Amino acid sequence: MNITHIETIPIRIQKKPNLAIVSSLGSNRNSSTFVIVKIFTDDGIIGLGEVSCDPVWSGEDHITSTHYIKNIFAPLLIGKDPTEIEWLTLKISAAIVGNPFTKSALEMALWDILGKSVGLPIYxxxxxxxxxxxxxxxxxxxxxxxxxxxxxxxxxxxxxxxxxxxxxxxxxxxxxxxxxxxxxxxxxxxxxxxxxxxxxxxxxxxxxxxxxxxxxxxxxxxxxxxxxxxxxxxxxxxxxxxxxxxxxxxxxxxxxxxxxxxxxxxxxxxxxxxxxxxxxxxxxxxxxxxxxxxxxxxxxxxxxxxxxxxxxxxxxxxxxxxxxxxxxxxxxxxxxxxxxxxxxxxxxxRPFERPGLGVELDEDKVNHYRVQ
Ligand SMILES: [Mg+2]
The missing domain is CATH 3.20.20.120 (Enolase-like C-terminal domain)
Structure with a gap:
């Protein structure tokens, strides 16, 4: 099995106004941005990942994350066996400094692929x-x-x-x-x-x-x-x-x-x-x-x-x-x-008792919340 391509979908979701968190980091932003990551393979298996971007946390947002995945990480990963998680994670880690939430989205997507390929939940x-x-x-x-x-x-x-x-x-x-x-x-x-x-x-x-x-x-x-x-x-x-x-x-x-x-x-x-x-x-x-x-x-x-x-x-x-x-x-x-x-x-x-992460995207909702 090899990775064929990687898709990134930036989305923005509203927070429930009554719960939005105020902390010493400031901000009472009423929405959050994310990047949904899909790693495609020649087996037809798609691994899902999520970057929970927050500049206050790690200096990442949906624009930096999309840029790094498209221009740095995808060229590194395409053509590789997605089940070689430890090896690929080393490559991802060494490619750029920082940006851990972006890197983590790719890593969880690799685990998702491995789980789906053998029919087991990640845990x-x-x-x-x-x-x-x-x-x-x-x-x-x-x-x-x-x-x-x-x-x-x-x-x-x-x-x-x-x-x-x-x-x-x-x-x-x-x-x-x-x-x-x-x-x-x-x-x-x-x-x-x-x-x-x-x-x-x-x-x-x-x-x-x-x-x-x-x-x-x-x-x-x-x-x-x-x-x-x-x-x-x-x-x-x-x-x-x-x-x-x-x-x-x-x-x-x-x-x-x-x-x-x-x-x-x-x-x-x-x-x-x-x-x-x-x-x-x-x-x-x-x-x-x-x-x-x-x-x-x-x-x-x-x-x-x-x-x-x-x-x-x-x-x-x-x-x-x-x-x-x-x-x-x-x-x-x-x-x-x-x-x-x-x-x-x-x-x-509790985890889903399904292969990989066990989650499935509602594509209509993803499209609805996509950042244009
Ligand atoms: Mg804390």
Whole structure:
């Protein structure tokens, strides 16, 4: 089997206005852009991938992503055997610096092809399930406290038993928001906070100490990823587990965080490291160092969310029962582009028991949302 050509389809999807996330990264954009990737083979199998482009996250958007796939990656991949995933991923990785979400779309499409060619879901190709389902948590926007509490109550009403609240905007309001959410959801729901690097070290230390009274399970990226010692400093002076998200894109970042004793938890993505394979390597580094991992999100749609579920189902170094995963992107959009929505509901995500990623595109919807 050989790759014959690669198609890219940029799409833009509206977010549900009441859920759109405000964080210390700014933005309350009411839509997101993606690039849907189709890798065609001479066997007739088509592999699907999704770039969840966000310039704030990785400097990628649908224009850069389309350009790199068309002009750099496609010439590299056409004519090659798509089942040689490790080899092709090395080639993809070395071709250009950065752009991990674009690279990850190609990698997940290769896994999709391999799964379809042998009739197995990706999580089974990765060694099979290490859990029955993936526990998930909701992400509450850094909005005004009353509205945050309403969103949190709604999340509980649809089944979520865990959530995180965006903080890192302004310490006093951050605390009011967390207080309002904790009061709204009661004592039994797991609650974490995600500052997206928005606090200075001293603000982080003071604010985290004040947040302890709300029974907080973890503090995600309290300070900027610019210098890992900032994260380590904060961790050494507070009593809550620290999660590294923006600090860990690559395998080497994970090792840096471990060596610096900067985190208790690492948030792994399919997108940040360039694919499922690199996410599993990061989880192995964490496992070896006695850290745990959860799966984080930049609000992917159905194709990439499916890849995240397959990753979390089959990777021992990821522990959703301890820190539930952010496999929640599909909740945030007005419309899905899949023929059948993923088997995810409040608090639980499951993979399709179908070959590859198990997802099928609704081509009418893809055309409708295509960016012209
Ligand atoms: Mg985060």
């Amino acid at each position: 089974r190709l990765l060694g099979g399930p290490v859990r029955d389902f993936v526990a998930t948590k909701f992400s509450v926007s850094g909005t005004e406290p009353k509205k945050a509490a309403e969103i949190a109550s709604w999340a509980v009403s649809i089944g979520f038993q865990a959530m995180k609240v965006k903080v890192g905007l302004e310490p006093e309001t951050d605390i009011l928001r967390v207080r309002a959410v904790r009061e709204a959801i009661g004592e039994k729901i797991k609650l974490g906070v995600d500052a997206n690097g928005g606090w200075s070290s001293s603000t982080a230390i003071q604010t985290i100490q004040r947040l302890c009274e709300f029974d907080i399970q973890f503090v995600e990226q309290p300070v900027s990823a610019l210098d890992v010692t900032w994260l380590a400093d904060v961790r050494s002076q507070v009593n809550l587990p620290i999660m590294a998200d923006e600090s860990v894109f690559s395998l080497q970042d994970a090792m840096t965080v471990v060596k610096a004793k900067a985190a208790d938890v690492i948030s792994v993505y399919v997108g940040k490291g360039g694919g499922i394979g690199s996410a599993r390597k990061i989880a192995a580094v964490a496992e070896a160092a006695g850290l745990t991992c959860t799966v984080g999100s930049n609000l992917e749609m159905g194709i990439a969310s499916s890849a995240m579920i397959h990753l979390a189902m089959s990777t021992p170094g990821i522990n959703p029962d301890q820190i539930p995963c952010d496999i929640i992107g599909p909740f945030y959009y007005e419309e899905s582009i899949l023929c059948q929505d993923l088997p995810i509901k409040g608090g639980e995500a």
